[in-house]
Amino acid sequence: MDKLSAVFAALADPTRRAILARLADGDATVNQLAEPFPMSLQAVSKHLKVLEQAGLITRGKDAQWRPCKLEAAPLREISAWAEQYRRFWDERYDRLDTYLKDLRPGPKPPSEGEVR
Amino acid sequence: MDKLSAVFAALADPTRRAILARLADGDATVNQLAEPFPMSLQAVSKHLKVLEQAGLITRGKDAQWRPCKLEAAPLREISAWAEQYRRFWDERYDRLDTYLKDLRPGPKPPSEGEVR
DNA sequence: AAGTTGATAAACCGGTTGGTTGAATACACT
DNA sequence: AGTGTATTCAACCAACCGGTTTATCAACTT
Incomplete structure (x- = not known):
């Protein structure tokens, strides 16, 4: 399994x-x-x-x-797995939107390794 | 079920x-x-x-x-459910971040009141 | 040493799951 | 009408799941 x-x-x-x-x-x-x-x-x-x-x-x-x-690590994996499908439920989703969202929370190292 | x-x-x-x-x-x-x-x-x-x-x-x-x-709607629910536990895997998570996220439009994740 | 408490192990049981094969249904094409 | 194709239904099977009860183990208490 x-x-x-x-x-x-x-x-x-x-x-x-x-x-x-x-x-x-x-x-x-x-x-x-x-x-x-x-x-x-x-x-x-x-x-x-x-x-x-x-x-x-x-x-x-x-x-x-x-x-x-x-x-919680497995829950993070579950969340990441589901996020694969985000574009199918979030019509606001596009590459630019993702980019902006990732910038929003504040000064963050640019390439966070987020795979969305 | x-x-x-x-x-x-x-x-x-x-x-x-x-x-x-x-x-x-x-x-x-x-x-x-x-x-x-x-x-x-x-x-x-x-x-x-x-x-x-x-x-x-x-x-x-x-x-x-x-x-x-x-x-994809159920996958959105799955993702939202898992996000409940984000604070347990994301050390950058804090109350302010949550507050900002909650201000974004859209349904909020259900609070696990559904035992059985 | 004996007894109590917290937890696991083992055997059992009915219902569900994930697969099979074979039959049935529904539609399209001659 | 008859044939092929796409799909589902039904019956069956072994394995697994979620619960039970009984027994066992481990550690504390007296």
Whole structure:
């Protein structure tokens, strides 16, 4: 299973997206993450495994707790992938527009490597 | 199955992503889309059904052909969803930048309130 | 040493997915 | 009417998914 597929598949489940949203507020243990869900702890543990394999979280070790941490790199890749198709939804999109937008946020090194 | 999950699930298959990439070059019939793949036409037809249900393509009717067309709106939603997490990968991200972006016209990304 | 807590592992189950083959439908061309 | 072409439908299959329950492991507490 390729990387991108694993990330998309992980994101296809609402429970897992909710877990990511929770982790955006800070690291959490498995029990803390499982608390809001109407399912067993083991089920949540499985979801965490899927997220971990997709590279969306990492798990530490603190005594008997395994604190989970959000890892956003795959989300950046997802975003970049979707941006490939920007010209199909953004009618304002053209090469000049992109250039201007990239300049707007302020003094930035010109060639940022943005592939859009 | 909620909308976002359907889109992510549709994108989780490499064959389906390849179909979208092909459609970015222009509309195509089922046969044309199926040609590069080492699988039956029927299998591709099923993939197209999944993409259609996710809103990623629409299908027209021209005699016995069903030309497929890329629909990018769900990809915009995907991109917007991922952008929620931008601050976790982009260290240049700060509140002012967000504020400026929010002033640009257009729908704002939904705040993940859609658990289950 | 024994018990409690946090978490994972393993076996199981029903439903879904991604593929197959074969039949059916719809249209165009003689 | 009959044939070829484009596509879908239906039945089937193995594999995977999301959940369960039971058992196990690891670390802290008493």
